[in-house]
Amino acid sequence: MSANAVWLNTKLATMVGEGYGKIDDGAIAVDQGRIAWLGSRGDLPAEYRKLPRHDCGGALITPGLIDCHTHLVYAGNRAAEFEQRLQGARYEDIARAGGGIQSTVTATRAASEDELLAQSAKRLSAMIAEGVTTIEIKSGYGLDLANELKILRTARRLAAHSSVEISTTFLGAHALPPEFAGRADDYIAEVCDHMLPSIAAEALADAVDAFCENIAFTPAQTARVFDAAKRFGLPVKLHADQLSDSSGAALAAQYGALSADHLECTSAESVRAMAQAGTVAVLLPGAYYFLRETRLPPIAELRAQRVPIAISTDCNPGTSPCTSLLLMLNMACTLFRMTPAEALAGVTRNAALALGLNDRGQLVAGMRADFALWDVRHPAELSYAFGANPCVARVFAGDRDD
Numbered sequence: 001m002s003a004n005a006v007w008l009n010t011k012l013a014t015m016v017g018e019g020y021g022k023i024d025d026g027a028i029a030v031d032q033g034r035i036a037w038l039g040s041r042g043d044l045p046a047e048y049r050k051l052p053r054h055d056c057g058g059a060l061i062t063p064g065l066i067d068c069h070t071h072l073v074y075a076g077n078r079a080a081e082f083e084q085r086l087q088g089a090r091y092e093d094i095a096r097a098g099g100g101i102q103s104t105v106t107a108t109r110a111a112s113e114d115e116l117l118a119q120s121a122k123r124l125s126a127m128i129a130e131g132v133t134t135i136e137i138k139s140g141y142g143l144d145l146a147n148e149l150k151i152l153r154t155a156r157r158l159a160a161h162s163s164v165e166i167s168t169t170f171l172g173a174h175a176l177p178p179e180f181a182g183r184a185d186d187y188i189a190e191v192c193d194h195m196l197p198s199i200a201a202e203a204l205a206d207a208v209d210a211f212c213e214n215i216a217f218t219p220a221q222t223a224r225v226f227d228a229a230k231r232f233g234l235p236v237k238l239h240a241d242q243l244s245d246s247s248g249a250a251l252a253a254q255y256g257a258l259s260a261d262h263l264e265c266t267s268a269e270s271v272r273a274m275a276q277a278g279t280v281a282v283l284l285p286g287a288y289y290f291l292r293e294t295r296l297p298p299i300a301e302l303r304a305q306r307v308p309i310a311i312s313t314d315c316n317p318g319t320s321p322c323t324s325l326l327l328m329l330n331m332a333c334t335l336f337r338m339t340p341a342e343a344l345a346g347v348t349r350n351a352a353l354a355l356g357l358n359d360r361g362q363l364v365a366g367m368r369a370d371f372a373l374w375d376v377r378h379p380a381e382l383s384y385a386f387g388a389n390p391c392v393a394r395v396f397a398g399d400r401d402d
């Protein structure tokens with residue numbers, strides 16, 4: 001159990017309200033892993049004045065960062081495919097020729113659970129070093145029951161070994177495994193009637209995702225996966241409209257999805273459906289950049305419809321081999337023209353919404369005491385600089401990392 005303490009001599013970006021929710025000379029009192037009180041230092045109630053004090057030396061405190069869309073658990077890498085793409089091959093063509101996701105499936109199936117853990121732990125450490133306190137991890141590189149279980153167990157083991165919370169997502173409908181070639185509907189039946197029930201029985205998934213795309217699964221197949229998720233009481237989310245518009249975001253909204261992710265090709269009509277359903281937009285600038293996409297997600301429409309926008313790394317070996325959520329803040333601004341305040345909300349408040357977690361993502365009394373300390377004067381600097389890591393400390397459930 002964490003030590004009760006007060007954090008002083010800090011600027012706070014509470015992320016409450018539209019902007020940063022700044023408090024200039026702030027203080028946070030932590031009690032049993034939760035924020036007990038926060039505000040201006042001068043207003044600190046007497047009961048907290050006797051607690052042990054941490055002098056933050058003027059550092060900025062933000063909520064702990066939340067990476068709400070990653071495929072962090074996989075084996076190997078796809079540098080060779082990157083070279084092929086640089087010589088003109090398209091991502092879709094490599095996928096259709098049996099490379100792409102399939103090559104990571106081969107490597108992941110071949111890895112033992114311990115090997116997978118070791119490779120994934122390095123990526124997790126890099127994320128944690130940048131102030132991340134909650135991460136979502138998807139399966140989807142196993143594509144059979146034993147290997148999907150191996151990935152989800154690895155994700156749970158990573159959480160047990162580190163000071164980070166991990167939310168797991170079953171992405172069995174990520175790609176068609178070779179043993180089901182030409183039988184996509186049969187594979188969807190396998191996902192719904194065999195894999196998902198076993199995974200749910202072991203409580204290994206907190207949500208269910210699918211890849212709705214012309215190189216992956218149709219809207220009708222996606223709907224079958226969502227219906228199965230509902231039977232097990234699991235929330236859904238979707239890789240929607242990344243490479244083409246199949247009205248994936250509207251389908252996600254129809255199912256009350258937590259989030260619809262990617263959205264480069266999403267129509268204004270689908271955005272309206274998301275707004276009505278309260279489905280969060282998760283934008284992934286790393287994948288947009290790495291695939292050298294030119295079609296931007298419908299940012300203006302998302303803003304106009306007041307759809308919360310989250311930002312994430314999409315950490316995966318094919319389209320975003322990246323562990324830096326800070327770099328994504330910069331890319332959200334430079335590539336997507338988001339404001340630094342919108343970008344920071346995207347990795348805190350709105351990322352929490354995308355995971356359906358209402359106990360984090362802002363600095364508010366009663367929420368988890370997950371926060372990050374930064375050697376910057378203003379929160380916009382977190383989006384402005386790239387390739388730097390100004391994180392000086394991270395606090396997870398009230399405990400400071402050593």
Ligand code: DI6
Nearest residue numbers: 101211239287316317318319
């Ligand atoms: N969209 C993505 O960006 C990742 N999965 C997906 O459905 C990429 C997966 C990969 O190429 O390994």
Ligand code: FE
Nearest residue numbers: 069071239314
């Ligand atoms: Fe993804």
